[in-house]
Amino acid sequence: MNRKRIVIIGATSAIAEHCARLWVAESPVELILVGRDLAKMDLVASDLRVRSPMATVKCLQADFIDPVNIQALVDRIVKDGAVNIALIAHGSLPDQQQCQKNLHLCHDALTVNGVSPILFAEAFSGHMQIANAGTLAIIGSVAGDRGRKSNYVYGAAKGMVTRYVQGLQHRLAKTGVKVLLIKPGPTDTPMTAHLKQQGGRLANVGDVSRLIVKAISQERSVYYVPGKWALIMMIIRHLPGFVFNRTNI
Amino acid sequence: MVAVSSWGKLGSWEHQIVAPNDRNQVFQQLQSRQLGLAYGMGRSYGDACLNPNGMLWRTTGLDHFISFDDNSGRLVCEAGVLLRDIQHLTIPRGWILPVTPGTLLITVGGAIANDVHGKNHHILGSFGDHVQHITLLRTSGEVIECGPQLREEWFSATVGGVGLTGFILTAEIQLRRVSGSWLDTETIPYANLDEFFQLADSSETTWEHTVSWIDCIYSRGRGIFMRANPADTEQRLEPTGRKLTMSFVPPVSLVNNLTLRPFNAAYYNLKRRQAGKSIVHYEPFFYPLDNLLEWNRMYGPKGFYQYQSVVPRAGGQGAIQAMLREIARSGEGSFLAVLKTFGNRESLGMLSFPRPGVTLALDFPNKGARTEKLFKCLDDIVREAGGCIYLAKDARMPRSLFEAGYPKFAEFLLYRDSGISSAMSRRLMGN
Numbered sequence: 001m002n003r004k005r006i007v008i009i010g011a012t013s014a015i016a017e018h019c020a021r022l023w024v025a026e027s028p029v030e031l032i033l034v035g036r037d038l039a040k041m042d043l044v045a046s047d048l049r050v051r052s053p054m055a056t057v058k059c060l061q062a063d064f065i066d067p068v069n070i071q072a073l074v075d076r077i078v079k080d081g082a083v084n085i086a087l088i089a090h091g092s093l094p095d096q097q098q099c100q101k102n103l104h105l106c107h108d109a110l111t112v113n114g115v116s117p118i119l120f121a122e123a124f125s126g127h128m129q130i131a132n133a134g135t136l137a138i139i140g141s142v143a144g145d146r147g148r149k150s151n152y153v154y155g156a157a158k159g160m161v162t163r164y165v166q167g168l169q170h171r172l173a174k175t176g177v178k179v180l181l182i183k184p185g186p187t188d189t190p191m192t193a194h195l196k197q198q199g200g201r202l203a204n205v206g207d208v209s210r211l212i213v214k215a216i217s218q219e220r221s222v223y224y225v226p227g228k229w230a231l232i233m234m235i236i237r238h239l240p241g242f243v244f245n246r247t248n249i
Numbered sequence: 250m251v252a253v254s255s256w257g258k259l260g261s262w263e264h265q266i267v268a269p270n271d272r273n274q275v276f277q278q279l280q281s282r283q284l285g286l287a288y289g290m291g292r293s294y295g296d297a298c299l300n301p302n303g304m305l306w307r308t309t310g311l312d313h314f315i316s317f318d319d320n321s322g323r324l325v326c327e328a329g330v331l332l333r334d335i336q337h338l339t340i341p342r343g344w345i346l347p348v349t350p351g352t353l354l355i356t357v358g359g360a361i362a363n364d365v366h367g368k369n370h371h372i373l374g375s376f377g378d379h380v381q382h383i384t385l386l387r388t389s390g391e392v393i394e395c396g397p398q399l400r401e402e403w404f405s406a407t408v409g410g411v412g413l414t415g416f417i418l419t420a421e422i423q424l425r426r427v428s429g430s431w432l433d434t435e436t437i438p439y440a441n442l443d444e445f446f447q448l449a450d451s452s453e454t455t456w457e458h459t460v461s462w463i464d465c466i467y468s469r470g471r472g473i474f475m476r477a478n479p480a481d482t483e484q485r486l487e488p489t490g491r492k493l494t495m496s497f498v499p500p501v502s503l504v505n506n507l508t509l510r511p512f513n514a515a516y517y518n519l520k521r522r523q524a525g526k527s528i529v530h531y532e533p534f535f536y537p538l539d540n541l542l543e544w545n546r547m548y549g550p551k552g553f554y555q556y557q558s559v560v561p562r563a564g565g566q567g568a569i570q571a572m573l574r575e576i577a578r579s580g581e582g583s584f585l586a587v588l589k590t591f592g593n594r595e596s597l598g599m600l601s602f603p604r605p606g607v608t609l610a611l612d613f614p615n616k617g618a619r620t621e622k623l624f625k626c627l628d629d630i631v632r633e634a635g636g637c638i639y640l641a642k643d644a645r646m647p648r649s650l651f652e653a654g655y656p657k658f659a660e661f662l663l664y665r666d667s668g669i670s671s672a673m674s675r676r677l678m679g680n
Contacts, residue, residue, distance in 0.1 A: 014270065014310065040271045043313050050314035051338060190268045190310050 003056070004029045007083050009120050010090025011059075012040045014189035015139065018209035019087060020048055026213075028054035032077055034062045035090075064090060064116045074123035082131050085216060086124045088117045088138045091157075093191050099153040106153055114157030118164045125168055125177065132176040137216050138165055140183045142224065145233045148249050169221055181222050182212050185229040253305060256545055257294040258498075258552035259615055259644055262301035262672075270310030272327055272418055279306065279388050279416060284670040287412045289329060289356030293363065294555045295644030296672035297411045303670065306416060308358050314338070315419060322424040323381070328358030328417040333539075335422075344424035347379045353536055358417040363641040364409035364601040368458035368477075368535065371592030373425075375603045377408035378596075382421035385414065388668025396421075397597070406664035409598025411640050413674055415666045430487065431480040432458070434529045438521040442470040442566055442573075449590040449607075452476045458534075462520070463588040464513045465611055468577035470570065472588060473520040480528050488530050494542040502549035502614040504583045512584050548614045553583070554644060556627060557602075557610035559591065560636035565607045568634035572609060572627050579623045583612035599657040599664075602639040610642070621645065640673065651677045 006023055008016050011033035023029050031048065035041045041059040048057045060077070063069040077083065094109035121138055128134035143151055144158030165181040172179055186192060188202035203226050211225040224230040236244075254261040265283065269275045279285060285304035292298075311329035318324075322344045324335065333353035335346055350365040359365075361383065366375040373379070382396040385407055393415065395403040407414045435456075439445045445461060452459045456476040463472035538544050545553070560568040569588070576582050587610045596603045613620050628650055631638065637654025638646045652658055662678065670680060 012271075037271075039273055043272065046315060047313035050317045190270045 003027075004084045005032070005081055006030070006085045006087070007032045007034065007077055007124075009034045009062075009086070009088045009117075010064075011035045012037060012044055013089050013091070014191070014205050015184065015187060015209055015212065016087060016089035017044050018205050019089075019213050020044070021051060022209060022213045024048050024052035024055040024057075028052065028056075030056040031058065033057065033059045034073070034077075035059070036062065036064060065111060067119055070116075070119045071123050074120065074127070078124075078127040083124065083127070083134055085135045085137065086120075086128075087216070088120050088124075088136070090117065091139070091141075093151070094154055096149075096151045096153055109153050110157045110160075112157075113154055114160040117161055121164065121168065121179075125172065125179070128177040129172060129175055134176075135178045135180070135216055136168075137180050137182060137212070139212075140165070140181050142183050142185050142229050142233050144183070146237050146244075148244075148247075150249060165222075178219075180215065180220065182215060183222065183224050183229065183233075184208050184212075185224070185226060185232075253288070253291070253299065254552075255295060255298050255644075256292050257554055257615075257644060258545055258548070259295075259554070260552070262299060264300060264303065264305045266305050266307055268307040268310050272311055272313070275306075275311070275386060275416060275418060276390055279386070279668065284668060285388070286669055286671045287328075287358060287362070287416050289359040290331070290354055292352060292355045292359065294642045295640075296676065297363070297640055297643070298359075299672040300670060301672055308356055311418070312356075317342075319343075322426065323421060324424055325382075325419060325421045326357060327419050328356060328361075330357050331355065332357065332360060335424075339424055340427060340430055343426060343428070345427035346422070347373045347425040348376045349535060350376075351536060352539055354539060357420050357422070358412075361408055361417060361420060362410060362412045364596055364598045364603070365641070366591070366603045368460040368589070370594075370603055371453050371459070371590070372457050374592070374594055375596050375598075375601060377598050377601065379423050379425075380404075380408065380420055381423050383407055384418040384420075385416070386418050387415040387666050389666075392418075403664060405597050405599050406661055407598075409596065409601035409640075410661065410664070411600065411673060412671065413666065413669055414664045415669070427479060429480065429482060430531050431482045431485065432477040432529050432531055432534050433480040433482075433526065434475060434477040434534060435526045436520060436524050437474045437476075438471070438517070438524055439474050440469070440471050442570055445470060445472065445474065445588060446566060446590075446607075448474045448476075453590075453592070459589065461588045462516070463573075463586045463609070464517050465573065465576050465582035465586045466510055466513050468570075468574045470573050470588070471517065473517065473524075475534075477529070477534060482528055485528075485530075488532055492540050492542055495544050495546045498546045499549050502551070502553070503547045504553075504612070504614050506580060509582065509584065516584060548583075548612070551615040551617075553615055554613045554620060554624070555610060555642040556613060556624060557608060557639040557642045558627070558631045558636050559602065559604060559606045559608040559639070560631060560634040561604075561606040562590075564634050568630050568636065569607060569609055571630045575623065575626045575630070576611065579619075581613050581616070581620060581623055583614065585612040586610065599661040600640060600655050602637070602641070604637075606636065608639075610639075643673070646677075648677055 038061045045057045091113045099106040141158040143155040215223040250263040252261040283304045286300040288305040308329035311327040315325040360376045364377045385393040458477040461474040
């Protein structure tokens with residue numbers, strides 16, 4: 001039997017983990033979880049094994065920063081068999097004010113949210129191009145659509161990912177490789193627990209993940225999840241500067 | 250700070266929120282100078298799940314299964330797992346949660362902390378009766394492993410302990426064999442309380458699930474009795490699971506003097522015409538409101554109370570009759586009204602609610618002093634009858650009624666965690 005082989009980078013992030021749950025519920029896939037914290041990944045992996053005893057779940061600890069390690073890790077994964085789907089989902093929401101005061105934090109936020117996902121995508125794209133098959137899904141953010149004072153460092157990193165994906169899509173347009181960028185709006189996860197307001201301003205992580213898993217099986221190149229963010233961000237992108245700069249968002 | 254309300258939406262209060270999602274790291278996150286409280290789905294109606302101006306530890310990120318044995322039906326999971334996720338995982342594999350309340354949208358931790366009950370109390374007791382093991386993390390850092398035969402005093406303090414004995418990290422639950430998702434049901438109208446008690450008593454040995462809807466407008470106590478047993482039936486088409494959301498808070502309660510009487514009359518007459526036997530899927534039978542998300546908004550911006558009491562069977566019928574008379578006279582109430590007998594068994598939790606007797610649960614739109622005046626009359630009847638009020642539903646009972654209704658409360662206080670406090674504990678236990 002030909003099992004789907006799925007790699008998730010940043011597998012302990014809430015959105016990635018919920019995607020994994022959906023994938024194992026769908027079919028007995030082979031999942032390769034990649035993350036920094038092995039103990040936490042083990043919790044995620046044993047949960048997935050209970051949910052689907054037929055699925056194979058493997059954990060790999062990884063360095064998210066060093067380009068040599070990233071290349072070696074991806075090479076090792078691909079050596080064991082072709083990857084059908086690679087979901088690049090890691091990131092962390094920095095405190096904007098702290099980033100303004102401390103350039104180390106600013107640098108780390110740009111690296112982990114911008115440079116690191118791009119290096120992973122680049123490593124996978126080479127293998128997928130040779131195989132002429134595979135789906136590369138990268139989680140960006142609506143924050144990357146326009147810089148705003150409340151989180152532009154994170155936004156800049158995610159904006160870099162957006163430009164990168166555009167280029168990669170251009171490069172692989174004539175191949176069998178599919179590249180898609182997913183831009184979640186604010187989602188109710190531990191990363192955003194301190195932002196949670198009453199009244200449903202944050203999307204449910206289960207719903208967001210369902211949309212992502214569905215998007216990955218479809219053909220478009222950019223997905224906003226939930227879909228309403230496509231409209232909201234179109235308006236925000238087009239607001240003239242003299243209006244935008246008076247807003248408090 | 251984040252504004253949080255409980256299911257009754259009587260108000261919203263500022264809280265600091267911490268959301269652990271790694272059970273190895275929870276202890277570090279409990280460390281703060283503020284007193285905290287575990288918060289799952291916020292389905293407690295009153296103030297049991299609130300800690301205004303303090304800390305809430307949201308448990309819904311701790312939603313990992315740890316192990317499940319298909320042969321023995323033993324499930325081990327983190328406390329933030331929803332009952333819904335357990336049912337969806339295990340029913341296709343032939344196992345079901347033995348006891349569930351009227352919603353599956355609650356966490357395992359919440360089900361233990363409130364020792365919830367279901368329609369089969371007379372056969373299977375309450376949720377805590379099926380918990381085999383709890384790992385409890387105290388804010389001091391001490392980890393207490395307890396169960397029915399292991400440090401039993403900690404177990405019986407924690408089951409029904411409304412979250413005050415520590416942070417429940419994981420639980421082991423014994424599931425029950427099930428052959429499918431279908432139930433043989435029977436619906437029988439009753440015209441008064443005599444008929445209700447006859448039905449309830451005669452169903453006790455032969456029917457696994459019993460419950461009744463009661464029309465709170467009629468003081469004689471007319472209603473619809475429903476009973477069910479697991480069906481030995483072939484696979485049928487599963488329900489679609491289509492969900493509707495109450496997407497706004499109406500400016501006034503949709504349950505009011507204009508709507509209540511016609512709605513209750515229509516419901517009673519419809520059900521009377523539909524009386525008889527049928528085969529029903531377990532979800533609409535047990536959890537009729539789970540497909541109407543955020544239904545608690547229908548009571549408008551002031552929210553609502555649920556008043557759920559239990560009174561012993563000796564004198565119980567008189568007490569229920571007296572409560573119904575008060576409620577009918579006040580013209581308050583809602584169509585969400587349930588009357589049910591509990592089985593003749595004590596619960597294991599020191600503060601567990603289920604006990605031998607008959608329980609009446611009614612929603613009341615919050616009308617301030619008018620509602621409280623009615624509750625005081627009901628309190629007197631409950632106190633007189635030797636009954637008590639369910640902590641998971643309560644937002645206002647006086648301390649004296651709590652102490653009278655929960656005679657083991659003094660013993661319970663010995664097991665409290667000094668780093669934990671809730672609006673309810675401050676109201677009923679002084680801190």
